[in-house]
Amino acid sequence: MTRHLISTETTEEPACKATPAAPAPKGGAQIGVKAARRPSELLQRDGAHDVAVAIPDGFELDFGGTLTQKRVIGRLHGKANAPLIVVAGGISADRYVHRTETKGLGWWSGAVGVRAPIDLTRFRVLAFDFAPEFGEGVKDAKTPLTITTQDQARLLALLLDHLGVDKVAAFIGCSYGGMIALAFGELFPDWAEQLVVVSAAHRPHPLATAWRGIQRRILQLGLETGRIDQAVGLARELAMTTYRTQEEFGDRFDSEAPSHAGQAYPVCDYLQARGRAYRDRTTPSRWLTLSDSIDRHRVEPEAISAPVTLVGFTTDRLCPIDDMRELADRLPNLWRFEQHPSVYGHDAFLKEDKLVADILTSVLKDIDQ
Numbered sequence: 001m002t003r004h005l006i007s008t009e010t011t012e013e014p015a016c017k018a019t020p021a022a023p024a025p026k027g028g029a030q031i032g033v034k035a036a037r038r039p040s041e042l043l044q045r046d047g048a049h050d051v052a053v054a055i056p057d058g059f060e061l062d063f064g065g066t067l068t069q070k071r072v073i074g075r076l077h078g079k080a081n082a083p084l085i086v087v088a089g090g091i092s093a094d095r096y097v098h099r100t101e102t103k104g105l106g107w108w109s110g111a112v113g114v115r116a117p118i119d120l121t122r123f124r125v126l127a128f129d130f131a132p133e134f135g136e137g138v139k140d141a142k143t144p145l146t147i148t149t150q151d152q153a154r155l156l157a158l159l160l161d162h163l164g165v166d167k168v169a170a171f172i173g174c175s176y177g178g179m180i181a182l183a184f185g186e187l188f189p190d191w192a193e194q195l196v197v198v199s200a201a202h203r204p205h206p207l208a209t210a211w212r213g214i215q216r217r218i219l220q221l222g223l224e225t226g227r228i229d230q231a232v233g234l235a236r237e238l239a240m241t242t243y244r245t246q247e248e249f250g251d252r253f254d255s256e257a258p259s260h261a262g263q264a265y266p267v268c269d270y271l272q273a274r275g276r277a278y279r280d281r282t283t284p285s286r287w288l289t290l291s292d293s294i295d296r297h298r299v300e301p302e303a304i305s306a307p308v309t310l311v312g313f314t315t316d317r318l319c320p321i322d323d324m325r326e327l328a329d330r331l332p333n334l335w336r337f338e339q340h341p342s343v344y345g346h347d348a349f350l351k352e353d354k355l356v357a358d359i360l361t362s363v364l365k366d367i368d369q
Contacts, residue, residue, distance in 0.1 A: 037164040039081075043124065046080045048098065051126075053162045055155070063146040067131055074128035074159040077112065078120035083169035083367050085118060086156065086184075086192070087111075087127050088177025091290040092281060097127040108174075110353045117360035118172070123367075126163075128156055130176075134286050144288035149176075149183040149297045156180070157188060167193055169367050172360070174198040174349045175319075176290065179297045185304040194335070195304070196363055198311040198349045198356075201323040202299045202330070208318045209295045211242045216291055219284040228284055233275030235287070240274050245315045245345040301330035309336045309363050311349070311356075318346040336363070 042051055051074045055067060075095035087097050089107055098106040098113055098120065112118045112125055130152055132145055160168065171192045173181030178200025185195050215235040222231020241249075253267040264272065308331050312324035321339060328337045338359055342348035349356055 037161070037166045039164040039166075040162065042076065043084070043163055043165075044080050045076075046078075048075060048077045050075050050095070051159060051163065053158050055158065059154070059158075061146065061151050062148045065146065067145070067147075069131060069133040071133075072128060072131070072155045072158055073133070074126050074156075076163075077125040077127070078123050080124070082122060082124040084124045084126055084163075084165055084167075085364075086160075086168055086171040086173075086181075087118065087125055088130075088156075088171075088173045088180050090175035090177065091130065091287070091294070092278075093127075093130075093177060095127045095129050097125065108350070110350075111356060111360060117357040118364065123169070123364075126159065128159055130180075130290065131155055132286050132289055134282060142285065144285050144292060146296070147289055147293045149179045149293060149299075150187055152180045152293070153184040153187050156184060157191075160191070167191070170194050170196055170364060172196040172198070173200065175200055175346065176294055179294065179299075182299045182301075182304060183297070185306045185308070186299045189303070189305045192306050193367075194307045194309065194363075196309045196311070196360070197327075199313060199316055199319045199346055201319055201327045202297075202301050203323070204295050204297055205318070205320050205323055208242070211238070211318075212291045212295055215239055216288055219288055223284050229279050232279050232282065232284060232287070233272070236275040236278040237271040240271055242318055243344075243346045245317070245343055247315070248343045248345070251343070301327055302332060304331060305333055307333045307335045309338070309359075310334065311338045311340075311359055313340055313342045313345065313348045315341050315343070316346045316348070 042049070052071045053074075054071050055069065060066060073095060075097070077098045087108065089097070093107045096106045097108050099109050106112065110116070112120065114120050118125060131147055168191055171181045171184055171194075173179070173196070175198070178197040181192075181195045181197050182200065182202060185192060215238055218235040218238070219231050222228045222234075225231075249267060253265075253270065256266070258265060310324055310328055310331075312319070312321045314321045324337075324339075328334050340348075340352075340355060342352050342355075344351040
């Protein structure tokens, strides 16, 4: 249902020495205001390469405190000097949105690539790592941080300022990335020419907060007992049941009972495998931080002046379609609202390749080269 209101890529592995950034006081407007931006030479290089920018000492988080990390890292993909599109995904996403020689497939390779809907022969794509940073050589924080989607938007602004980007042709955000896109539009109303928000609303739903709250308590219990791997795995198992739909589970899994109590049912084998696979994708502290950031998310839709395309799925239990309908009603410049069913629920943006491709192709077709 549509509501209308109006292959391969050259890769270059990172050289991530942070470039110093000018001091950035708290608050979005101060970061993004410049009379004119001179495009960086980094935008004139074809292919994929990382961009690291130092986080200024004065970068204060919305709820007080500062980040322990010293830099924010983004990754440019695609055509030099082309219109720039920012892409951000869920809390498991990172800057590797497209494939690389060492990282394999990116988290959204079905949508970003050569001749893909977000076509790397036509666009420059920027993706970035959310705070707090994670990866080899990064020391995990002992306690979670209090970070808002506005904080993430201001970190993205540091990258855009450094790159000299005057206009973002489109900010495409899915799930948590969609929340950041809305926060970016609220803080920097003139920077993005359009926002494309998929499976995200202006606030979290209380039932989704309840599910994430249980996950957080599992993670905290793991930290308290020293059973960190088991806690991450179990929290991920619970999360998987909220991402998908009862229709998919009913179609995929046999309900036949095992021979003895305590043995795993077929669906449990699947969930346990997903939990084990996730153990090296995050840490309890980082997950606690980002999970809380989702539930802390709030924007005022009336403050977002950029044109917005919304994409929602009627079977999404984490971001109910009624919440997106409320967002649509309150946005002053809604261009288009796509509403579709999907057996994949909240994960539809990762699984419904053809549907998502058709929407993105239509949304991006009029961007000038």
